[in-house]
Amino acid sequence: MDVLDIARWQFGITTVYHFLMVPLTIGLGILLVVLHTMWVRTDNPEWLRLTRFWGKIYLINFVLGVATGLVQEFQFGLAWSEYSRFVGDVFGSLLALEALLAFFLESTFLGLWIFGWGRIPKKVHLAALWAAVIGSVVSAYFIIAANAWMQHPVGVVADDTTGRPVQMDFLAVLTNNTALAAFSHTIVASLMVAGALLVGVGLYHLRKRKLAGRSAEDVDHRVWHRSVRIGGWVSLAAFVLVALTGDWQGKLMYQQQPLKMSSAEALCETEAPASFSIFAWNKLGSNECDDVHSITVPGLLSFLAHNDFSSEVPGVNQLQEEYSEVYGATYPDDPSRFGNLAGEPIDYQPVLAVTYWSFRLMIGMGAVSAGVAGYALWSTRRGRIPTSRIGVYGSLLAVGAPFVANAAGWIFTEMGRQPFVVVPNPDVAVDEQIWFFTAQAVSPGVTAGEVWTSLIALTLVYGLLAVIEVGLLTRFIRAGITAGDTSPTPVGTGPDDDRREGPDGDAGGAGEDGRERRRPDDDVLQFAY
Amino acid sequence: MDLQTLWFAAVAVLWTGFLLLEGFDFGVAALLPVLGRTPADRHLMLRSIGPLWDGNEVWLITAAGAVFAAFPGWYATWLPALYLPFVLVLLGLIVRAVAFEWRHQSHDARWDSSWTHVITAGSLIAALGVGAALATTTLGLPIDADGIRVGGSLAGVGWTALLGAAAVGAFSVVHGALFLALKTDGDIRLRARAFALRWAPVAALPLLAWALIVHLRYGTPVTAVLWAIAALAVLVTWVRIRVDREGQAFAGWAVMLVSSAATIFGAAYPVVVPSTIDAAFDVTIADASVSDYTLTIMTWVAAVGLPVVLGYQAWTYWVFRKRLTAEPQHEDAPAAGTAPAPGEVPA
Numbered sequence: 001m002d003v004l005d006i007a008r009w010q011f012g013i014t015t016v017y018h019f020l021m022v023p024l025t026i027g028l029g030i031l032l033v034v035l036h037t038m039w040v041r042t043d044n045p046e047w048l049r050l051t052r053f054w055g056k057i058y059l060i061n062f063v064l065g066v067a068t069g070l071v072q073e074f075q076f077g078l079a080w081s082e083y084s085r086f087v088g089d090v091f092g093s094l095l096a097l098e099a100l101l102a103f104f105l106e107s108t109f110l111g112l113w114i115f116g117w118g119r120i121p122k123k124v125h126l127a128a129l130w131a132a133v134i135g136s137v138v139s140a141y142f143i144i145a146a147n148a149w150m151q152h153p154v155g156v157v158a159d160d161t162t163g164r165p166v167q168m169d170f171l172a173v174l175t176n177n178t179a180l181a182a183f184s185h186t187i188v189a190s191l192m193v194a195g196a197l198l199v200g201v202g203l204y205h206l207r208k209r210k211l212a213g214r215s216a217e218d219v220d221h222r223v224w225h226r227s228v229r230i231g232g233w234v235s236l237a238a239f240v241l242v243a244l245t246g247d248w249q250g251k252l253m254y255q256q257q258p259l260k261m262s263s264a265e266a267l268c269e270t271e272a273p274a275s276f277s278i279f280a281w282n283k284l285g286s287n288e289c290d291d292v293h294s295i296t297v298p299g300l301l302s303f304l305a306h307n308d309f310s311s312e313v314p315g316v317n318q319l320q321e322e323y324s325e326v327y328g329a330t331y332p333d334d335p336s337r338f339g340n341l342a343g344e345p346i347d348y349q350p351v352l353a354v355t356y357w358s359f360r361l362m363i364g365m366g367a368v369s370a371g372v373a374g375y376a377l378w379s380t381r382r383g384r385i386p387t388s389r390i391g392v393y394g395s396l397l398a399v400g401a402p403f404v405a406n407a408a409g410w411i412f413t414e415m416g417r418q419p420f421v422v423v424p425n426p427d428v429a430v431d432e433q434i435w436f437f438t439a440q441a442v443s444p445g446v447t448a449g450e451v452w453t454s455l456i457a458l459t460l461v462y463g464l465l466a467v468i469e470v471g472l473l474t475r476f477i478r479a480g481i482t483a484g485d486t487s488p489t490p491v492g493t494g495p496d497d498d499r500r501e502g503p504d505g506d507a508g509g510a511g512e513d514g515r516e517r518r519r520p521d522d523d524v525l526q527f528a529y
Numbered sequence: 530m531d532l533q534t535l536w537f538a539a540v541a542v543l544w545t546g547f548l549l550l551e552g553f554d555f556g557v558a559a560l561l562p563v564l565g566r567t568p569a570d571r572h573l574m575l576r577s578i579g580p581l582w583d584g585n586e587v588w589l590i591t592a593a594g595a596v597f598a599a600f601p602g603w604y605a606t607w608l609p610a611l612y613l614p615f616v617l618v619l620l621g622l623i624v625r626a627v628a629f630e631w632r633h634q635s636h637d638a639r640w641d642s643s644w645t646h647v648i649t650a651g652s653l654i655a656a657l658g659v660g661a662a663l664a665t666t667t668l669g670l671p672i673d674a675d676g677i678r679v680g681g682s683l684a685g686v687g688w689t690a691l692l693g694a695a696a697v698g699a700f701s702v703v704h705g706a707l708f709l710a711l712k713t714d715g716d717i718r719l720r721a722r723a724f725a726l727r728w729a730p731v732a733a734l735p736l737l738a739w740a741l742i743v744h745l746r747y748g749t750p751v752t753a754v755l756w757a758i759a760a761l762a763v764l765v766t767w768v769r770i771r772v773d774r775e776g777q778a779f780a781g782w783a784v785m786l787v788s789s790a791a792t793i794f795g796a797a798y799p800v801v802v803p804s805t806i807d808a809a810f811d812v813t814i815a816d817a818s819v820s821d822y823t824l825t826i827m828t829w830v831a832a833v834g835l836p837v838v839l840g841y842q843a844w845t846y847w848v849f850r851k852r853l854t855a856e857p858q859h860e861d862a863p864a865a866g867t868a869p870a871p872g873e874v875p876a
Contacts, residue, residue: 063631066626070622070623073593074593074615077593077609078609078612078616079609081604081605082605084605085605089820089823091597093826094598097598097834099587100594104584104587108584108838109845110583111579112580114579115580116848120848167819167822168822444675445677447682451612453613454612457616457620461623468627469627472635
């Protein structure tokens with residue numbers, strides 16, 4: 001492999017990995033704000049337990065997201081320096097603003113939240129969590145606006161001498177319709193991740209407690225039951241919103257990146273009305289569209305693209321030809337900028353198998369998650385507890401489904417954009433368009449050995465950290481609420497549970513000096529440090 | 530002042546802020562095996578930086594982001610030229626970050642001490658690496674006319690990189706000791722004070738040397754004055770720590786860093802990456818900068834955003850302003866349910 005391929009693998013691996021943590025941080029953060037707010041408003045110990053249990057999961061996961069996010073920022077400069085030079089006038093400022101306006105908020109106030117239990121007034125402590133989570137959501141907006149600009153570059157003109165984009169309208173970059181659609185889609189997809197986790201873990205504990213014959217009256221039981229109910233409803237509501245925002249994105253994509261969407265459908269020939277493919281198969285190893293055969297639903301694709309059942313949808317073959325005509329049939333013969341690809345023909349069609357199946361995997365896993373949420377809500381209606389091994393362990397397994405869906409969605413949208421890294425904006429006249437090929441984005445001075453070294457080192461470290469994170473989360477989730485929270489002893493027995501309930505209920509409270517003096521520090525220790 | 534100069538200054542301020550803040554948490558982490566004799570000591574040391582390190586690290590993200598945003602030509606020259614050293618820094622920062630949060634997820638002495646070592650190692654790697662990177666971007670990298678590195682992977686790592694690594698590493702260690710003297714009470718405070726007293730004069734040397742070299746190469750009378758202030762600040766630090774005035778010593782050491790950084794960036798201006806091959810290949814702010822429109826937007830956002838950030842970050846420092854003391858009670862906590870902490874070796 002040459003530098004370009006290794007650098008792409010590195011970007012893909014590190015980004016997909018980073019985006020395993022991020023949606024959980026965003027989704028669980030939003031739910032945590034609700035849980036903590038409910039506790040402050042009601043003083044009900046159930047909400048406190050919910051806040052602290054899910055809060056600890058949130059923190060274990062949060063830090064890995066932060067740590068791996070560093071690589072994301074730096075690798076634009078390290079491995080993609082020509083890209084950084086090209087897009088610098090727009091892209092860099094979005095990253096800098098993300099750091100200034102979002103990351104500071106997020107990390108400063110999260111530190112305050114972790115260490116603030118019992119040290120600062122209850123409401124200020126709650127406000128700290130609000131600020132941190134708002135920081136996460138704002139950071140998502142900036143980074144998605146940056147990504148959306150690559151998919152649909154707006155607010156810029158080409159510089160006469162360098163050909164690079166020069167920013168003319170910052171507001172247009174921030175209100176890019178591609179960014180608004182992708183941001184809303186990402187946020188609700190993050191809520192699906194959090195919802196699935198609450199459902200899976202809650203059902204697991206409810207079943208375990210019921211089989212062990214433990215009381216359905218104590219706080220632990222109510223906490224798990226409430227986790228399932230909240231998680232289930234959040235998942236279902238988020239699924240509806242995911243579908244709506246996804247539809248919005250799909251329609252924009254048909255205008256802005258028709259080749260990506262036609263590749264997602266393996267639609268070879270232009271059709272009117274166009275049919276939606278359910279399942280496709282092709283000649284092994286072939287990326288020729290004409291080798292693909294599929295089972296289809298007539299007219300549905302026209303609806304997805306244009307909201308009616310008859311409009312024409314352009315096929316891959318026609319689009320390929322159009323792109324070749326406008327953007328060139330071969331890469332410019334300039335090895336200093338295009339490396340091995342200089343003078344080679346340009347394949348405007350993304351890898352069909354990837355776009356087609358990642359698109360279906362995304363939708364399918366989202367649907368699985370919604371189905372599990374429906375099952376969870378049904379099986380826990382009016383205080384019922386499911387004991388079905390398949391149902392409960394299936395739900396636990398399905399915690400992974402929205403993670404897979406998120407990863408598949410990003411793989412689809414990023415690989416579907418190839419061979420461009422900055423896709424030409426079709427709303428702009430062709431001679432004023434800006435585009436940049438992935439092949440010319442890579443750092444020219446960096447050697448394959450260097451990128452191999454970093455790819456291997458990062459993959460190994462990431463792999464190791466993933467094992468530890470999953471191990472920590474599993475152990476903590478298994479231990480459950482009581483053992484995982486303020487008691488350093490192993491899983492408590494019945495009477496122990498009851499004893500713990502009292503002091504725990506007001507552990508974070510600001511009042512009651514005498515007994516409190518010792519507790520806040522203990523709490524901090526148990527909670528984070 | 531034109532916008533490019535303003536943003537060069539902003540970038541310099543951000544890097545200085547990063548060194549000033551993250552410097553002490555790097556230092557505390559590096560001192561864990563030196564000053565922390567018992568698990569309780571080390572726990573106390575970590576608790577002193579616990580609520581602060583993550584906010585401090587955002588200064589690095591913002592500094593790097595500002596380089597990218599204002600001077601993509603600098604970003605795209607500097608980072609790939611030092612590809613492997615930067616990757617090493619990232620790995621150090623990654624393992625250090627997770628170690629901070631994961632260390633306490635198990636009440637097992639071995640688990641705890643392993644992560645403590647990871648924090649020390651990761652912090653040291655990051656401090657040395659950032660120092661090397663900053664020194665080479667002010668003292669020179671082997672780049673050609675297109676800003677592309679000439680030579681092998683480590684062509685940029687020469688004596689300048691080593692000097693920078695030593696400068697930031699040594700600064701951070703004493704900075705950490707002064708921070709501990711200021712923030713804790715008990716044995717650690719005394720040990721940290723003694724450490725700072727002994728090492729401050731030596732630890733300032735590489736940073737002062739780096740600043741002096743940049744000044745001698747490109748400096749102005751202003752940078753000469755700044756350098757003299759930095760040298761004087763070392764003396765102030767040493768004198769104040771001798772009479773146990775930790776706050777003043779900490780401030781003196783901070784002034785040393787700020788004036789050294791001001792000397793370095795002030796003298797290097799307007800060059801952002803000097804070429805060791807030919808001065809004609811130097812990358813300047815004018816070569817590397819984005820459009821005035823983008824700089825204007827960022828100026829407005831930063832003018833509003835930065836004071837707010839400084840305000841709430843200062844406020845969290847104020848919330849956690851209390852001196853920390855070791856809690857003997859905590860030492861027992863991990864032992865509950867498991868064997869007595871085996872990490873406790875007789876002194």
